[in-house]
Amino acid sequence: MSSASAPEPQPRGSGFLAFLGELVRRKPAGAVFGSVVLIMLFAGLFADQLAPHDVNAVRMTDRLQPPSATYWLGTDQLGRDLFSRLMHGARISVTIGLTATTLSTGLGILIGVPSGFLGGRLDIAVQRFVDAFMAIPGILLLITIMSLVGPGMLQIILIVGTYSGVQASRVIRGAVIGIKENAYLTAAEAIGASRLKILLRHVLPNVVPPVIILFSTTIGYVILAEASLSFLGFGLPPEIPSWGGMLSDEGRRYMERAPSLAFWPGFCLALVVYCLNMFGDTLRDLLDPRLRGASGRMSGRGVRQIAPRAPRAAS
Amino acid sequence: MYTYLLRRVLLLIPTLLIVSVIVFLSVRLIPGDVIDVMFAQMSVSGRSNLPSREALEAALGLDRPLHVQYLSWLGDIVLRGDFGDPLMAIEPVAVLIRQRIGVTLELGAMAIIVSLLVSVPVGIYSAVRQDSVADYLARSLAIILVSVPPFWTGTMVMIYPSVWWGWAPPIELNPLVEDPFGHLGHVLLPAVVLGTALAGLSMRMTRTMMLEVLRADYIRTAWSKGLSERLVVIRHAVKNATIPVLTHVAVQLPVVIGGAVIVEEIFQLPGMGRLLVDAVGRRDYPLVSGINVVFAAVVVLVNLITDVTYSWLDPRVRHE
Numbered sequence: 289m290s291s292a293s294a295p296e297p298q299p300r301g302s303g304f305l306a307f308l309g310e311l312v313r314r315k316p317a318g319a320v321f322g323s324v325v326l327i328m329l330f331a332g333l334f335a336d337q338l339a340p341h342d343v344n345a346v347r348m349t350d351r352l353q354p355p356s357a358t359y360w361l362g363t364d365q366l367g368r369d370l371f372s373r374l375m376h377g378a379r380i381s382v383t384i385g386l387t388a389t390t391l392s393t394g395l396g397i398l399i400g401v402p403s404g405f406l407g408g409r410l411d412i413a414v415q416r417f418v419d420a421f422m423a424i425p426g427i428l429l430l431i432t433i434m435s436l437v438g439p440g441m442l443q444i445i446l447i448v449g450t451y452s453g454v455q456a457s458r459v460i461r462g463a464v465i466g467i468k469e470n471a472y473l474t475a476a477e478a479i480g481a482s483r484l485k486i487l488l489r490h491v492l493p494n495v496v497p498p499v500i501i502l503f504s505t506t507i508g509y510v511i512l513a514e515a516s517l518s519f520l521g522f523g524l525p526p527e528i529p530s531w532g533g534m535l536s537d538e539g540r541r542y543m544e545r546a547p548s549l550a551f552w553p554g555f556c557l558a559l560v561v562y563c564l565n566m567f568g569d570t571l572r573d574l575l576d577p578r579l580r581g582a583s584g585r586m587s588g589r590g591v592r593q594i595a596p597r598a599p600r601a602a603s
Numbered sequence: 604m605y606t607y608l609l610r611r612v613l614l615l616i617p618t619l620l621i622v623s624v625i626v627f628l629s630v631r632l633i634p635g636d637v638i639d640v641m642f643a644q645m646s647v648s649g650r651s652n653l654p655s656r657e658a659l660e661a662a663l664g665l666d667r668p669l670h671v672q673y674l675s676w677l678g679d680i681v682l683r684g685d686f687g688d689p690l691m692a693i694e695p696v697a698v699l700i701r702q703r704i705g706v707t708l709e710l711g712a713m714a715i716i717v718s719l720l721v722s723v724p725v726g727i728y729s730a731v732r733q734d735s736v737a738d739y740l741a742r743s744l745a746i747i748l749v750s751v752p753p754f755w756t757g758t759m760v761m762i763y764p765s766v767w768w769g770w771a772p773p774i775e776l777n778p779l780v781e782d783p784f785g786h787l788g789h790v791l792l793p794a795v796v797l798g799t800a801l802a803g804l805s806m807r808m809t810r811t812m813m814l815e816v817l818r819a820d821y822i823r824t825a826w827s828k829g830l831s832e833r834l835v836v837i838r839h840a841v842k843n844a845t846i847p848v849l850t851h852v853a854v855q856l857p858v859v860i861g862g863a864v865i866v867e868e869i870f871q872l873p874g875m876g877r878l879l880v881d882a883v884g885r886r887d888y889p890l891v892s893g894i895n896v897v898f899a900a901v902v903v904l905v906n907l908i909t910d911v912t913y914s915w916l917d918p919r920v921r922h923e
Contacts, residue, residue, distance in 0.1 A: 416614070420621035423902045427861035428879065428895050432629050435883045436637060512752055516865060519754045520880055535758060543762040550762055554755030562750035569746070 311574065318570025321563040328560050332379035341369035343376045343529060352546045364538045364549055373529040374556055380530045381560065384441070384514045385507040388449035392510065393503050395453025400460030401495065405468070405487055415461075421454040427516060434522040444523055448513045456502055463498040467491050497575035504568035508561040515557050531557045607914055615907055622903065623680075626895045627673050630888040633663070641886045645691065662690060663888060676892075686893035691885055696893035699878060704897070707874035709790050710797065710866065711859050715852055717798025718805055723845060726809025730844075731836055733814060741806065748803030753862050757796045757869040793870040797862045801855060808851045812844040819843075846916055853909035856902050 312319045331338060340360070347367030355362045361370040403414040430447060437443045467473065468491070476486050515532030517523030524530045526537055531553040538549045642656045657666075664672045679685040686696035694702075722745075729741035764770045816822065817840055825835045864876030871877070875894055882890040 416617045417621055419618045419903075420625060420899075422857065423618065423622050423906075424625060424895060424899045425857035425860040425864075425902065427864050428898060429625070429629060431880070431883050432891055432895060435886060436630070436633055508750065515752060516754060516861075520865065520868060522883065532754070535755060540758060540761075543758070544766065547762045547766050550755075550758050554752065554758065558747075558751040558755060561752075562747060565746050565750050 307574075311570070315570045315573065318567055318573075321566040321570065324563040325560065325567060328378050328556075328563075329382050331375050332382035335372075335375040335379045339369075339372035339375045341372040343372050344368065344527070352542060355548070361552055362546065362548055364534075364546070365542055370549065370552060373534060374531070374552055376529045377531040377534060377553060377556065378560075380441075380524065380528060381511045381514065381557070384445055384448070385511045388445045388452070388510040388514075389503055389506045391445065391449030392453040392456050392506050393499060395450060396456025396460045396502070397495070397499065399454065399457035401464055401487075401491070403457065404461035404464030405491060407465075411461075418454055418458055421451070422458070426451055426513065427520075430513065430517055431520060431522045434517060439523060439525045441524060441528075444514050444517065448510055448517075452506055452509055452513070456506060459502055460495065460499065463495055464491060467494045500575060501568055501572045504564055504571055508564040508568075511557065511564075512561060608911060611907060611910055615903060619900065619903055622899045623677055623896060624673070626892050626899065627676060629895075630892050631663075631665070631669065631672060633665070633888065637886070638663075638665075641690075644886065659690075662688075680896065686896075687889045689882070689890040689893075690887045692887075692890070696890050699890065700875065700893060700897055703873060703875045703878045705874075706790070706872055707860075707863050707867070707876060710794055710863050710872065710874060713787075713790060713794035714797035714801060714859060714862070714866075717795050718801035719848075719852070721799065722802040722805035723809050723848065726806045726848075727813055727836065727841060727844075729806070730810045730813030730817060731832075742810070745803045745806040745810075748799055748806070750803075751800065753796055753800040754865045754869060756800070757793070757866055760792065760796060761869060790872070793866045793872060797859070797866045800862055801859060804855065805848055805851060809844065809848050812847050813840060816840045816844040846913065850909050850913050853906050856905055860898050860902070 311322070335343070345368065347363070350359070350363050350367040351365055353359050353363040353367070359369050359371070361374070363369055364373070399414060399418070403411045430451060433447050434443060437447070473486065473490055476490055481489070514523055514530065515535075518530040518532035519536040521536065524533055526533060534553040535550050535557075538546075540550060543550055638656065638659060642659050645659070660666055664676070667675075676687065679687065684697060686700065688695050689699065692699060725741050725744070729738045732738050822835060822840055825839045830839075860876075863874065864879060866872070867874045867876035868880055875898070879891065879894045882888075882894065
């Protein structure tokens with residue numbers, strides 16, 4: 289963060305470690321949500337080593353088993369261990385979440401920054417395209433294109449990433465326009481800074497906090513998009529243990545005999561997305577200086593009892 | 604007002620044109636090997652009356668140059684309301700859509716009502732009691748609702764009542780005219796599933812808008828006049844705070860439609876969403892484009908109506 293965006297004194301130290309320290313000190317709950325996400329990431333990355341059973345080992349004698357010491361969450365219709373498959377599902381979600389979100393954020397910056405910074409006719413033209421993309425409900429366009437290119441990991445990453453990148457560009461454009469209204473930008477113009485310099489020195493550094501927040505919430509969106517596609521049968525091929533596909537294929541077909549096959553994949557999805565959203569909120573509190581001031585002074589104890597009566601924005 | 608209206612309508616035209624190009628291209632840039640697969644599928648299923656691969660290409664309009672295809676497709680829709688013929692059904696696309704759109708509109712409207720009934724009161728209370736325990740609970744609830752995928756809640760609603768109590772949601776949908784209560788009751792459960800999924804965002808929106816309005820000068824004036832909390836909150840604050848929430852509902856319409864597709868699939872409702880999933884599954888692309896264009900047009904028009912209503916309710920918007 290540049291000093292221009294944070295009128296308050298900078299926290300002690302600098303860099304990533306100091307930020308982590310501040311996170312744990314000021315937002316312990318947020319740190320917990322972050323840790324759950326990290327555990328999922330870890331489980332996904334090392335699923336091969338950590339999973340108690342081979343993910344695709346078929347044991348027809350052990351099909352649709354209830355939870356036991358051997359199979360912690362039971363087995364599916366082919367006798368495959370549900371817990372191990374969930375861990376591999378975490379890997380799928382993590383991989384798609386991170387790669388598609390990177391693509392999405394990159395594309396969002398590429399479209400949103402010029403559109404917001406330059407404004408004028410370019411902005412009007414670009415925004416009509418963005419409007420058009422946002423008018424077509426995501427799932428519709430995604431399943432249509434997925435049915436043409438066929439199921440697969442790379443296809444999902446590219447298509448979901450591109451689609452959400454167009455949406456992300458709206459948010460980034462908004463952030464850039466917000467930054468342009470600041471007095472320090474007028475000041476920079478007044479002392480004769482070139483537009484390129486204004487962009488590089490003043491606009492881009494200040495876009496970083498909203499981009500980080502956007503990144504954290506987009507991961508959740510992307511993970512849900514992949515799960516929805518796989519649920520409808522247009523995402524990953526059935527042999528890949530994606531949470532959405534597990535919920536749809538095994539879960540719904542055997543729902544009377546083994547309801548837990550549908551319960552756990554959806555639960556994992558909801559948990560990860562919930563923690564990502566909560567963590568995103570924590571990041572927003574820590575990184576958005578406007579909210580930081582507000583939450584520090586206005587929401588202190590003692591204000592609550594008279595909350596509706598006290599004029600909050602004392603001018 | 605009229606210049607504002609005129610500008611909005613003029614900006615709408617390029618958006619709609621680009622939408623139609625995206626929808627058109629998304630299925631017309633169809634790879635050649637997919638056509639082979641389609642032809643094989645259709646011959647096996649025996650549902651097709653197209654004798655050869657060339658006939659299939661002609662039915663898809665692929666034998667003509669791209670711009671000619673696009674212009675004739677768009678021209679038929681705009682001038683005659685003709686969306687063309689599907690590959691694997693007898694009725695034209697427009698008729699199929701007309702048969703199915705009612706259920707989806709019903710589901711969407713009920714889901715939006717459910718979501719507002721939940722989110723607006725909770726959001727208002729949460730803002731009025733900012734930073735109380737109830738506020739924290741409401742905020743966590745909002746994020747839970749945003750995070751839990753409707754296809755999971757929907758599946759759970761299908762599974763667990765039948766496992767525990769032997770009760771399952773009905774599968775056959777009675778027509779609205781014959782059995783209005785049975786019909787609405789059938790759509791209600793899917794609508795609740797979809798509505799709660801939508802409620803999270805509106806709840807956050809309501810809370811934020813309420814907090815902003817509660818800080819406004821005129822609210823301080825209302826307090827200093829000695830009005831009761833009830834009057835200040837309900838008569839003065841809520842009115843202004845909920846207008847943006849209604850706009851937000853329109854912005855969320857693509858999410859509502861996407862959710863409807865999934866919920867219809869789970870609850871086996873015969874709406875546009877299932878028509879689309881079936882059509883995509885059978886690779887009936889003329890039908891797919893028709894459905895996508897109708898949905899997108901609904902989104903664009905509803906957004907226009909909302910913007911115009913908003914500028915009528917809140918004159919400040921017009922003078923931006």
